[in-house]
């Protein structure tokens with residue numbers, strides 16, 4: 112297949128490219144400086160010349176709770192514009208297959224876990240990432256409309272739970288929970304510190320999948336576009352408390368100090384666990400356990416830190 116992959120330099124994109132199946136296909140993955148997806152005309156001329164068999168849309172403005180709170184305008188507008196430019200233009204040019212990456216952040220804040228795919232747009236969104244969630248909801252609906260108008264077009268949305276792994280972001284201004292925890296605990300350990308701060312009381316629950324496993328699913332899906340449901344959660348089917356993520360990370364890093372809870376900080380939704388009934392009925396399951404995944408992400412972090420020294 113000739114595959115057009117957006118976000119090829121990001122965590123998901125690089126895990127897709129690292130997968131053994133990648134070498135069997137021609138994959139074109141321009142960086143944002145080669146093709147700015149906010150530039151509608153350029154996206155149009157690029158896709159017209161390329162005529163890919165399938166588009167995997169894994170680009171986005173992505174960040175943790177701090178970045179989302181600080182820049183809601185960018186999270187809304189950039190993700191909406193990229194989604195419209197890539198998805199609507201691909202459809203107009205007659206490209207038959209597209210996988211759109213959404214996020215479990217788009218489920219309503221009061222929805223009860225496990226979150227089934229039919230809950231999309233079923234209620235008010237979590238305010239800390241509303242802009243991002245609105246943009247993801249728009250591209251998800253756009254794919255639905257395109258497939259409804261022309262059933263030959265297989266424009267499917269994958270809704271991953273939270274992700275972590277190799278190529279993650281460790282800068283606290285942009286990082287998600289696990290890389291933030293890795294960095295915090297590592298930095299306290301190297302200076303001989305004894306205490307690590309945790310936002311909130313640590314009881315909120317989150318589901319994190321290794322990005323390499325999501326990449327494995329994306330490759331599984333490219334071979335089965337007809338069988339993949341219109342909107343599909345991709346997750347583990349179980350979650351851990353924030354406290355448990357800290358404990359597992361501390362064990363991998365070898366930190367033996369204690370944790371201090373900062374109850375003044377925002378924690379987001381109490382629980383966010385996706386329903387994996389549809390996913391499991393396809394016969395696919397994640398492969399990487401939590402400790403193994405944290406170890407891979409920590410080794411990547413150490414390589415980065417050592418490289419920057």
Ligand SMILES: NC(=O)c1ccc[n+]([C@@H]2O[C@H](COP(=O)([O-])OP(=O)(O)OC[C@H]3O[C@@H](n4cnc5c(N)ncnc54)[C@H](OP(=O)(O)O)[C@@H]3O)[C@@H](O)[C@H]2O)c1
Pocket residue numbers: 117118119120121122123124142143144146147148149168169170171172173174193212213214215271272273274275287
């Ligand atoms: N990370 C998670 O926990 C998570 C969870 C659920 C869903 N997702 C979804 O998965 C997808 C990939 O996430 P990720 O974690 O891989 O993100 P990431 O590491 O931040 O990568 C983002 C990618 O988007 C590209 N990009 C951003 N703005 C662009 C623009 N204007 N033009 C062209 N490319 C642009 C970046 O390219 P440059 O580096 O060249 O700028 C980069 O390759 C996103 O749709 C995200 O919403 C992620």
